[in-house]
Amino acid sequence: MSTIATQPARALTGSSWQHSKRRRALIARIVALIILLLGGILFFMPFLYMLSTSLKLQKDVFNPNWIPHPIAWNNYKDALTSAPFGTYFKNTAIITFFAVAGNVLSASLVAYSFARLRWPGRDFWFGVVLATMILPGIVTMIPRYILFSKIGWVNTFLPLTVPAWLGGSTLYIFLLRQFYRGIPMDLSEAARIDGAGELRIWWQIIMPLARPALAAVTIFAFNGAWDDYMDPLIYLHDESLYTLQLGLTTFKAGGGGVPEWHWMMAASLVVLLPVVIIFFAGQKYFIEGVTLTGIKG
Amino acid sequence: MAGVAVSTPHKTYKRPWLTQTRREAAYGYLFALPFIIGFLALTLGPMIFSLYASFTKYNIVSAPEWTGLDNYQTIFQYDDTFRIALKNTFFYVIVKTPLAIALSLFLAILLNLENLPFKRIFRTVYYLPSVLTGVAAVFLWVWVLNPEGLLNRGLSLLHIPGPNWFYDPNWSKPGLIVMAMWYIGTPMLIFLAGLNGIPQQLYEAAEIDGAGTIRKFWSVTIPLLSPTIFYLVVTNIIGAFQVFTSAYVVSNTAGSAPGDPAQSLLFYEIYLYQRAFQHLEMGYACALAWILFAIVMVITGFQLWLAKRWVYYES
Numbered sequence: 001m002s003t004i005a006t007q008p009a010r011a012l013t014g015s016s017w018q019h020s021k022r023r024r025a026l027i028a029r030i031v032a033l034i035i036l037l038l039g040g041i042l043f044f045m046p047f048l049y050m051l052s053t054s055l056k057l058q059k060d061v062f063n064p065n066w067i068p069h070p071i072a073w074n075n076y077k078d079a080l081t082s083a084p085f086g087t088y089f090k091n092t093a094i095i096t097f098f099a100v101a102g103n104v105l106s107a108s109l110v111a112y113s114f115a116r117l118r119w120p121g122r123d124f125w126f127g128v129v130l131a132t133m134i135l136p137g138i139v140t141m142i143p144r145y146i147l148f149s150k151i152g153w154v155n156t157f158l159p160l161t162v163p164a165w166l167g168g169s170t171l172y173i174f175l176l177r178q179f180y181r182g183i184p185m186d187l188s189e190a191a192r193i194d195g196a197g198e199l200r201i202w203w204q205i206i207m208p209l210a211r212p213a214l215a216a217v218t219i220f221a222f223n224g225a226w227d228d229y230m231d232p233l234i235y236l237h238d239e240s241l242y243t244l245q246l247g248l249t250t251f252k253a254g255g256g257g258v259p260e261w262h263w264m265m266a267a268s269l270v271v272l273l274p275v276v277i278i279f280f281a282g283q284k285y286f287i288e289g290v291t292l293t294g295i296k297g
Numbered sequence: 298m299a300g301v302a303v304s305t306p307h308k309t310y311k312r313p314w315l316t317q318t319r320r321e322a323a324y325g326y327l328f329a330l331p332f333i334i335g336f337l338a339l340t341l342g343p344m345i346f347s348l349y350a351s352f353t354k355y356n357i358v359s360a361p362e363w364t365g366l367d368n369y370q371t372i373f374q375y376d377d378t379f380r381i382a383l384k385n386t387f388f389y390v391i392v393k394t395p396l397a398i399a400l401s402l403f404l405a406i407l408l409n410l411e412n413l414p415f416k417r418i419f420r421t422v423y424y425l426p427s428v429l430t431g432v433a434a435v436f437l438w439v440w441v442l443n444p445e446g447l448l449n450r451g452l453s454l455l456h457i458p459g460p461n462w463f464y465d466p467n468w469s470k471p472g473l474i475v476m477a478m479w480y481i482g483t484p485m486l487i488f489l490a491g492l493n494g495i496p497q498q499l500y501e502a503a504e505i506d507g508a509g510t511i512r513k514f515w516s517v518t519i520p521l522l523s524p525t526i527f528y529l530v531v532t533n534i535i536g537a538f539q540v541f542t543s544a545y546v547v548s549n550t551a552g553s554a555p556g557d558p559a560q561s562l563l564f565y566e567i568y569l570y571q572r573a574f575q576h577l578e579m580g581y582a583c584a585l586a587w588i589l590f591a592i593v594m595v596i597t598g599f600q601l602w603l604a605k606r607w608v609y610y611e612s
Contacts, residue, residue, distance in 0.1 A: 036419050117325035128336060129332065136589065136590055138589055140339065145573070166339065167333075198321075223430070286424075
């Protein structure tokens with residue numbers, strides 16, 4: 001009724017109203033574009049600065065030129081041979097592989113239980129998952145270290161990989177549970193009638209359907225393990241066990257107190273590269289995954 | 298048939314013990330077991346032990362020695378470093394959190410405009426830094442914020458004299474906060490998802506009622522986004538209280554000891570790390586951890602209480 005009543009009034013001023021609205025939207029778009037462009041340049045410049053510095057001679061690093069002259073390609077070789085970066089890379093790759101595999105498999109299995117099976121106590125344990133999500137890690141850091149040192153795991157990769165197999169990060173459990181709940185229950189029922197066990201339903205029906213969410217968790221877990229600094233710092237003391245992140249910090253010790261910026265930028269760029277590649281390869285899933293974690297307020 | 302069944306009760310059809318319900322429950326427990334074991338062994342157990350250890354003197358090698366409230370008393374009465382660490386941490390939380398939330402919301406609103414060109418490219422550029430969190434990215438920022446680095450060079454083009462950032466105790470925390478702004482991509486994406494969920498009709502209805510842009514922002518966007526804002530404020534504050542890697546690596550790169558320059562980057566978790574792993578005072582460090590935990594819980598609880606007043610849930 002009311003829409004009919006307002007119709008004539010809007011028809012009268014409609015065209016100019018629409019016109020000014022469209023103009024305002026256009027202006028807003030142009031202003032937004034300018035701000036986003038300037039901000040985008042600010043956000044991106046550090047990468048170019050890093051690349052530029054990494055190709056300069058040490059005496060030129062404070063020279064404001066963007067294009068290095070001469071281009072010191074040797075920096076990369078020198079930086080990466082100044083410490084056993086091959087070993088650091090191998091260690092990081094091993095830890096990352098086992099941490100990612102553990103996170104993806106165990107978080108998926110646990111999420112399946114919370115999302116698609118009914119069992120007494122389920123809601124209680126899911127509450128525990130949510131509580132653990134916001135639990136500050138600082139309260140478990142020291143007693144965990146004490147536990148791992150008592151069972152002789154300090155100076156091994158185990159403290160960095162085994163926890164991933166025990167449910168992994170609760171954030172991943174939460175994220176996968178949200179996704180699994182969206183898969184129609186009929187699929188599981190039909191499979192049960194056909195005689196499939198839960199393990200088979202999980203592995204052959206749910207896992208393939210949840211590929212985007214699993215991809216997101218894989219990427220998150222990869223970055224988490226690759227970029228982790230604190231756990232390796234606490235648990236890995238032998239230089240032969242160092243990860244790339246720990247290896248990088250050996251730079252500050254060299255050069256008689258003056259940081260070797262050209263080498264540091266070269267080595268840092270190499271360490272960042274795998275994460276950047278994975279980011280671009282999996283960007284779609286990544287963004288979906290972040291979105292999924294924030295859906296619930 | 299019925300008569301036969303009654304005369305031979307042992308042959309009646311009995312429900313199998315393992316019903317579908319029971320089978321499902323058994324699998325439910327089994328599949329959740331990794332988490333349950335992990336929680337008990339790596340979270341709850343350690344927390345209980347840590348609470349006990351906080352009342353002892355303990356260096357891992359010898360057995361814990363019960364000292365009652367000594368650790369807590371020392372911390373609150375005599376520990377000046379604790380006070381510095383707490384002050385630094387609060388400064389970081391209070392300045393960084395609102396800045397990060399406001400800036401990421403602002404970016405999300407711009408990116409959410411209809412028919413904005415290059416939307417995906419912008420989203421990528423602003424989100425990319427968020428995945429680069431290790432030592433390499435900290436090195437990059439120590440270099441960008443070098444007294445003669447990229448940022449100060451840019452400021453000098455605008456005739457603004459740049460500070461010495463990580464080499465000046467008054468500017469080191471602001472420097473760390475500038476660096477933290479590079480990581481607002483994650484809240485930005487979460488805000489974008491929240492903005493996507495606001496029905497367009499609400500804006501149209503507000504327009505017909507004569508609401509302008511600012512009015513629409515405060516009366517439509519903010520209330521409907523309030524659960525997202527709440528979630529991000531809570532998680533960002535908890536995260537900011539535990540700042541470690543960036544400050545630790547900055548101190549060791551620009552200065553020579555954790556907390557440099559002049560203890561201005563000595564944050565709570567760095568102090569705790571020093572007490573635990575450099576001085577092996579595990580009991581004392583556990584007490585420190587529980588104090589921070591209590592502070593974070595009180596603040597989170599307060600926010601939950603406050604949320605009832607301002608967070609708007611549709612249902």
